[in-house]
Amino acid sequence: MPPLHPALVHFPIALVSFSFITDxxxxxxxxxxxxxxxxxTLIGALIGGACAAVAGYYDMTRDTLGETxxxxxxxxxxxxxxVGAVAVLTLWRWLVxxxxxxxxxxxxxIAALLVLGLTLFQGWFGGEMVYSQGAGVAAAGKGTEPATNGKQRLDKVTRSEEK
Known part of the structure; x- marks a missing residue:
């Protein structure tokens, strides 16, 4: 199964940002x-953030690069x-x-701004790990699963577009 975390992380980042701005x-x-x-949107950020964290944990268990x-x-x-901070913020927002x-x-x-800052830091840190240290990614054929598995999925997509 391909890493899911990279596909999910953008939703909570965008939703926390949008929630703060609209508030x-x-x-x-x-x-x-x-x-x-x-x-x-804060509720959406909580759900999306929890999904991204769970997917990140799953992806982390498959990370074979010890140096990262x-x-x-x-x-x-x-x-x-x-995720805990967004949950507290969501509960606070709803109750009060x-x-x-x-x-x-x-x-x-102010609390929402702090959560937004932590969210943006988390996004930056994740990107920095990937782009500067190669966390979770590797050169062709040296990924977290056999290269043939990924190639098969990519071939299915490119073949379907040619039809």
Whole structure:
């Protein structure tokens, strides 16, 4: 099975970012539609982040490159912390603001900004591991599974496009 984590990580990054921006704008312009969008995208970020973390754990168990393991392990630990932080933020958002349809307060927005910062750091760190250290990727034929498996999947896609 190919690595799933790279396909999933972009959703929570985008959704946490969008949630913070729409919450901020919803507070500034007193728009309930923006606040509702912020709440629902935060729920999407939580679900997407949990899926990305689980997929990352699965991909990490197949990582054969020992020299990058410490980076991947740190990234995984930060991922679980981030999922927890988004879960707390989502619960807070629902208990205090969403049920009462009130704009989020400044303390909540500061906490959301910190979660956004952690999310962006996590995305940067993951990209840095891959692009500078080759974590989870390898030269052709030296990946986390036999090259023939990947080649078969790629051939299926390219053949289907030729028809």
């Amino acid at each position: 901020l704008l919803g507070r500034l312009f007193n728009r309930s539609s923006l606040r509702a969008a912020a709440f629902w 393991y410490k980076y991947v392990d740190f990234h995984q630990d930060m991922g679980w912390i981030l 603001y969403a049920r009462r349809e009130r704009p989020p307060g400044m303390i909540y927005l």
